[in-house]
Amino acid sequence: MSIGPNLRWIRNHFYNRLLNPSVKIPTYAFITIETVCNSRCGYCDMWKTKRGNQPTTEEWKTIIDDIRDLGAVTLTFSGGEPFINKDLFELAAYARSRGLITMVVSNLSLFNGSHIEKISESFDFFGTSIDSTKPEVYKEIRGVDWLERNKQNIKKITDGLADLKSSTAVCAMVTVSNRNAGEIHDVLHMVFDELNMDTISFNLIDPQGGENAGNFVPMEQQIDIYKKIILDHMSVYPIMNSTRYISQFGNFEYKCNPYKCIQINHEGTLISPCLFIEGRNFNLREQRLSDVWKAKSTQEIYSNFSDCRKCNLGCVAESAWSTYDLNFMINEVLRGTLLPTLKRVRDRNRKNTRKVECKLEYPRIEYKRQEPVIKVIN
Numbered sequence: 006m007s008i009g010p011n012l013r014w015i016r017n018h019f020y021n022r023l024l025n026p027s028v029k030i031p032t033y034a035f036i037t038i039e040t041v042c043n044s045r046c047g048y049c050d051m052w053k054t055k056r057g058n059q060p061t062t063e064e065w066k067t068i069i070d071d072i073r074d075l076g077a078v079t080l081t082f083s084g085g086e087p088f089i090n091k092d093l094f095e096l097a098a099y100a101r102s103r104g105l106i107t108m109v110v111s112n113l114s115l116f117n118g119s120h121i122e123k124i125s126e127s128f129d130f131f132g133t134s135i136d137s138t139k140p141e142v143y144k145e146i147r148g149v150d151w152l153e154r155n156k157q158n159i160k161k162i163t164d165g166l167a168d169l170k171s172s173t174a175v176c177a178m179v180t181v182s183n184r185n186a187g188e189i190h191d192v193l194h195m196v197f198d199e200l201n202m203d204t205i206s207f208n209l210i211d212p213q214g215g216e217n218a219g220n221f222v223p224m225e226q227q228i229d230i231y232k233k234i235i236l237d238h239m240s241v242y243p244i245m246n247s248t249r250y251i252s253q254f255g256n257f258e259y260k261c262n263p264y265k266c267i268q269i270n271h272e273g274t275l276i277s278p279c280l281f282i283e284g285r286n287f288n289l290r291e292q293r294l295s296d297v298w299k300a301k302s303t304q305e306i307y308s309n310f311s312d313c314r315k316c317n318l319g320c321v322a323e324s325a326w327s328t329y330d331l332n333f334m335i336n337e338v339l340r341g342t343l344l345p346t347l348k349r350v351r352d353r354n355r356k357n358t359r360k361v362e363c364k365l366e367y368p369r370i371e372y373k374r375q376e377p378v379i380k381v382i383n
């Protein structure tokens with residue numbers, strides 16, 4: 006019998022935690038659908054990569070069938086720039102029709118108005134990166150001058166989805182670095198009050214994420230203020246990060262349990278245990294994911310890394326907590342982030358979102374190449 010995503014999530018939790026089976030059920034899946042990228046971000050090297058030998062549409066669909074049949078709940082398409090891949094919408098719509106909750110993260114450069122209906126049909130969560138309110142800072146971080154155009158396109162998407170009464174939530178993905186940490190308060194208000202987006206997710210820069218990513222790590226004082234700004238706004242806006250994430254910011258206490266997430270690269274290769282540690286690769290065009298996953302030797306790779314916490318990435322820590330901590334899932338994820346986001350989508354569709362008059366002020370620690378300088382903005 007086929008069960009819906011919510012029940013699947015609960016089934017996976019109890020099956021994996023209580024029975025501790027030798028073959029675990031994965032809950033999340035992640036496909037780097039395309040490695041190449043047309044942006045030039047300073048903290049990411051994806052744009053320096055080349056296209057690979059990629060699966061055909063039908064081969065991808067077989068992989069998606071297996072992801073679903075293994076019991077996964079969500080499927081995220083990322084990159085590189087996912088919009089570069091001609092199969093993106095077809096594959097996401099297919100995955101959704103198979104009962105997976107679908108997500109994507111895009112730099113929005115290839116968006117045009119005709120995509121709005123496809124976004125609505127293909128994705129439950131549509132994420133787009135937006136790191137700054139200032140064109141010159143956006144350009145400095147991301148190497149391209151796309152802020153104003155992307156803002157206009159985000160408005161078209163949120164308005165268009167509201168007209169369609171779509172259930173798709175539009176999420177701002179903000180990578181926090183020393184360049185934008187001083188303007189996080191402005192970013193929050195721009196995302197909700199100006200762009201009418203449905204939710205926001207903050208991720209601290211990973212210094213290992215690119216050759217020059219270390220140059221973007223925020224200063225300690227910036228992090229303290231940035232944490233406070235987000236915590237102060239948790240009850241005001243639907244923020245995708247949990248309070249646990251914000252409180253442990255940059256020093257996460259978690260056990261990865263990498264079996265929770267099937268990670269597949271652009272060539273259709275399962276990377277076990279994860280894309281950060283290339284333990285063992287399985288070509289899913291030659292072997293079925295369902296067979297590979299259930300092999301004793303594959304499960305051993307995952308169990309060898311069950312205590313790993315090498316990543317200091319919020320998304321990894323949060324998805325780990327979600328998989329083994331029921332209290333976190335119910336109170337932080339469901340009540341703290343998902344329900345407020347769904348309410349915001351409903352209000353958006355009723356054209357009933359309101360601008361927040363915010364009187365809060367914060368010291369603004371601007372990035373300086375040498376010593377940071379504190380100046381209070383009135």
Ligand SMILES: C[S@@+](CC[C@H](N)C(=O)[O-])C[C@H]1O[C@@H](n2cnc3c(N)ncnc32)[C@H](O)[C@@H]1O
Pocket residue numbers: 042048049051083084085086087110111112133134178179180208209210211212213214215218
């Ligand atoms: C790798 S990108 C792929 C999707 C798309 N190209 C985009 O930028 O939205 C996914 C997310 O990772 C973030 N990212 C890239 N490099 C990072 C790093 N070194 N540390 C933390 N996040 C990073 C990006 O800002 C983006 O929000």
Ligand code: SF4
Pocket residue numbers: 042043044045046049050051052084085086112147
């Ligand atoms: S962060 Fe996204 S847009 Fe920027 S270079 Fe990396 S993949 Fe491209």
Ligand code: SF4
Pocket residue numbers: 261262263278279280281282310313314315316321
């Ligand atoms: S914590 Fe370890 S196993 Fe988990 S995603 Fe990071 S590197 Fe991989």
